[in-house]
Amino acid sequence: MRSTSDVVVLTDHSSTEGSSGQLARAVELVTGAAPSILDARHFYDGGEGALRPGGRLVIPAEAVDVRPSVLIVYEIPPADRCRFTRFQADVARNGIPCLGTDAQAWRQATDKRHTVECFRAAGIPQPDSLVLDRPTLAAFDRLGRNVWTRPVVGYGGHDVFHVTTAAQLHAACEHYRRIGSGWLLSRDAHNFDEHGRRHQYRVVVLGDRVLRVCEHVQTDPDVPCNESYGAISTVLAPDALPQPLRELAVRATASVGLPFGGVDLVPERGGAVFEVNVHPVLDVPQGFETVAVPFVLAHLTDAAAHRPALPESSRTHR
Numbered sequence: 001m002r003s004t005s006d007v008v009v010l011t012d013h014s015s016t017e018g019s020s021g022q023l024a025r026a027v028e029l030v031t032g033a034a035p036s037i038l039d040a041r042h043f044y045d046g047g048e049g050a051l052r053p054g055g056r057l058v059i060p061a062e063a064v065d066v067r068p069s070v071l072i073v074y075e076i077p078p079a080d081r082c083r084f085t086r087f088q089a090d091v092a093r094n095g096i097p098c099l100g101t102d103a104q105a106w107r108q109a110t111d112k113r114h115t116v117e118c119f120r121a122a123g124i125p126q127p128d129s130l131v132l133d134r135p136t137l138a139a140f141d142r143l144g145r146n147v148w149t150r151p152v153v154g155y156g157g158h159d160v161f162h163v164t165t166a167a168q169l170h171a172a173c174e175h176y177r178r179i180g181s182g183w184l185l186s187r188d189a190h191n192f193d194e195h196g197r198r199h200q201y202r203v204v205v206l207g208d209r210v211l212r213v214c215e216h217v218q219t220d221p222d223v224p225c226n227e228s229y230g231a232i233s234t235v236l237a238p239d240a241l242p243q244p245l246r247e248l249a250v251r252a253t254a255s256v257g258l259p260f261g262g263v264d265l266v267p268e269r270g271g272a273v274f275e276v277n278v279h280p281v282l283d284v285p286q287g288f289e290t291v292a293v294p295f296v297l298a299h300l301t302d303a304a305a306h307r308p309a310l311p312e313s314s315r316t317h318r
Contacts, residue, residue, distance in 0.1 A: 008057065009023050011037070011074050017283060038064065042059045045086060051091065072296065088103040106278055109278050113131050113152050116131070147163050154181075159176070189274075198218040198231075203245070203262070205253040206294055209294075210250070213235070213241045214235050214236065215234045217231060218231040233285075245271050249273075259298075263277075
């Protein structure tokens with residue numbers, strides 16, 4: 001292991017998810033030294049952070065001037081990713097090894113309007129969905145009057161509603177108007193287990209591998225199947241998920257252009273995918289060993305694969 005680390009972990013320090021701490025631990029475990037940890041907000045549009053020639057990250061007010069050999073970006077809130085695209089382009093132009101930060105892929109996974117289109121183009125099964133500016137009973141009828149509404153950019157199941165009446169549809173429309181969000185109307189997936197509980201899986205994918213599988217079970221059929229809304233989560237061995245569903249998760253992640261992501265899917269009728277999360281939460285049971293460490297290792301492997309070979313004259317001869 002290396003005695004010093006030139007890895008930089010860049011996260012939004014306003015986040016409370018705790019993923020940055022998991023990544024820092026993983027870097028220290030793998031490299032033998034702690035990484036530099038910087039606040040990504042400095043590099044949002046309008047921030048004082050800059051990427052200088054030679055691949056140096058500079059934050060003048062904090063006297064930061066570091067040249068990373070590997071940059072790990074994580075925990076950027078969905079609503080702020082549009083403010084980060086210019087920096088992502090600078091990172092790509094400078095050739096800094098940074099896995100899975102393509103701005104277009106982030107947009108395709110973050111904005112559910114684009115996710116729906118990517119899934120359609122790649123043949124990824126998904127609940128029938130319509131993008132709406134205002135409610136129409138015709139659209140409601142078309143989807144069976146049993147639908148879920150969700151914002152085009154959201155997180156954690158917030159601002160998601162189960163709608164089965166015209167009055168509920170109108171209330172959802174008013175809610176999205178107040179928060180200034182576009183929204184989707186999706187047919188209910190009927191994702192019930194043998195006990196009548198809602199259930200779905202979060203499948204974390206890296207390349208063609210499934211790193212982690214977690215089953216979420218929700219007793220209330222009218223709220224999202226998320227832990228923050230009372231769902232019970234159970235970590236499963238990856239091979240406990242049927243192979244066709246593991247393959248579906250890998251295909252869904254690739255369809256939006258990401259090498260890594262957290263896929264929300266259900267098994268009914270052969271499987272259907274809800275979304276791909278750019279930054280699945282790492283501070284969860286077994287998240288460190290199953291996801292954070294492989295994610296860091298993938299960055300280092302990718303950096304080594306793209307590192308220019310030394311000229312013959314500069315190599316040590318024995």
